[in-house]
Amino acid sequence: MNIGILGLGTVGGGVVNVLGKNESEIFARTGEKINITHAAVKNVSEPRICNDGNINITQDAFEVVNNTDIDVILELIGGTTIAKDLVIAAINNNKHVITANKALIATHGNELLALAQEKNVHLLFEAAVAGGIPILKSLEQGLSANKIELVAGIINGTGNFILTEMRDKGRNFADVLKEAQDLGYAEADPTFDVEGIDAAHKLAILASIAYGCELQMNQVSTEGISQISGEDVAFATEFNYSIKHLGIAKKINGELQMRVHPTLIPKTQLLANVDGVMNAVLVQGNAVGPTLYYGAGAGDEATASAVIADLVDIIKGTVSHDIFGWKNLIKIPNCKPDDIESVFYLRLLATDKPGVLADITAILSKHNISVESVIQKQIDQQNNAHIAIITNRVKTANLKTAITQIQDHEFIQESVKIIHVENLD
CATH class of the missing domain: 3.30.360.10 (Dihydrodipicolinate Reductase; domain 2)
Structure with a gap:
């Protein structure tokens, strides 16, 4: 199995190092010797974290993706411009592609996965999310x-x-x-x-x-x-x-x-x-x-672990050609942000005088928002206080309307801070 790497930086260098130090374990699991034969880099002479002595180094990444002796391309450059062109070229050359490029997959993944299916090759990206966590x-x-x-x-x-x-x-x-x-x-x-x-x-x-x-x-x-x-x-x-x-x-x-x-x-x-x-x-x-x-979630060898796991799957033939069910993807309507229901944390900087808190809670109540917890702390000699509130579960649109009305009062000294509160049990 001949491998071409695009980028020998942190992740690319990590892949070389992990393949080197775990060579016997990976061979035992796959029965295949993995040869990194070529790599494309920005600067041929710059120092690297890995030993590249047995790798053909070039500054022309297309030379690597067009090489007929290479079976799998590891795209470890990043970005969504040249990386996209290289992945498309590799897939069109009937090469499997493994990438750690979350921006590329999130932005152009639908198109690239469709192309990979058309060419009957794999596009895998375990390393694109949460580094070494599978x-x-x-x-x-x-x-x-x-x-x-x-x-x-x-x-x-x-x-x-x-x-x-x-x-x-x-x-x-x-x-x-x-x-x-x-x-x-x-x-x-x-x-x-x-x-x-x-x-x-x-x-x-x-x-x-x-x-x-x-x-x-x-x-x-x-x-x-x-x-x-x-x-x-x-x-x-x-x-x-x-x-x-x-x-x-x-x-x-x-x-x-x-x-x-x-x-x-x-x-x-x-x-x-x-x-x-x-x-x-x-x-x-x-x-x-x-x-x-x-x-x-990041780091050279942690991310390399995920890249190589995808490579092992390809070698062992354990990857479906309908990876992740891409042939049957559906369109799910998206919830409008204002329709989301949540508990919220609010922080207000207000003039500390009688009736302020009552006015705030009255406006919230008018929009069916109750106060579950409140803390008030005076912060200076000018009678300014921070008021922190935890609300009940409420529709975002209702909260925004209430906050707009609160914000119009002269006793509010700065924009109200709003943060979601989630109980994930």
């Missing part, structure tokens, strides 16, 4: 007897690291983000991580497999963590919650919800205790109940 195989194989009721996950390690540091050490967002960049967890431009785009790519893939529907990245409601403050983290702790940046997919009354946003979850729940850069995905099946998948 969550896609679990959904497609291990949970195939279940109707999936909920998928909820911490699927971006950078955001989870930032929120963990803010909670445990009382640090502010900007300070922790800078450390995440220094440690290599976050890119120089951290937008994809902290604004939820990376998680949205992964959630679109998870939802498609869990519910047998087309990839619909453009339907994922997405909110990042950049506006989470130390006050929010402290109030969440006082309410006995943790703030986590979750991707949530569920199907209710025939409509699909796909949303990425900061979420308060009870401290007693397992996802609330997934900290640092780790990832975890909770899947609720109607037969098996709740199952939790936990592990490293």
Whole structure:
């Protein structure tokens, strides 16, 4: 089995290293010797984390995908431009393709999977979601007897690291983000991580497999963590919650919800205790109940583990040509964001004077929103106070209308903070 790798960076180098150190175990499982014969890189002379002495290195990636001696292409470049062209070329050359590229699959997966089926080759992407956690195989194989009721996950390690540091050490967002960049967890431009785009790519893939529907990245409601403050983290702790940046997919009354946003979850729940850069995905099946998948969501060898697992499946012939049921994908109507029902956390900065809290609760009550818990703390000598509220379960549209009316009052000093609250038991 001859392999061509596009990209010998963190993941590509990890693949070479894992194949090298686990060669005998992989051969015992497959009966096949895996030869990495060619690799395409940006810069031939730059140092690498792997030994590339026996690999033909080129800067021309199309030279690799057009090589007739190569059986499988590993696309480990990233992005949705040149990577897409290379994957299309490889499939048209009747080569199997394995990728860790969540943006490519979430954005162009419907088209690429259809092409792979037409050419009778495989396009696999276990490594595109949650790194080394075998969550896609679990959904497609291990949970195939279940109707999936909920998928909820911490699927971006950078955001989870930032929120963990803010909670445990009382640090502010900007300070922790800078450390995440220094440690290599976050890119120089951290937008994809902290604004939820990376998680949205992964959630679109998870939802498609869990519910047998087309990839619909453009339907994922997405909110990042950049506006989470130390006050929010402290109030969440006082309410006995943790703030986590979750991707949530569920199907209710025939409509699909796909949303990425900061979420308060009870401290007693397992996802609330997934900290640092780790990832975890909770899947609720109607037969098996709740199952939790936990592990490293990124890193060279963790992600390489998922890439090689796909490769082993191809060698062993255990991959269906209708992988994930793509021939029978259905269109599921999407739930409008304003129709979603949730418990909410509200934080208001208000002038602390008699009647303010009563006015706020009266407006909420007018829209059938009750207050389940409230904390009020004066913050300065100008009689300004933070008021934190946990509501009952309410339709998002009702809450928005109420907040607009509250916001119009002169005693409100800044925009009201709104965060979802989820009980995932």
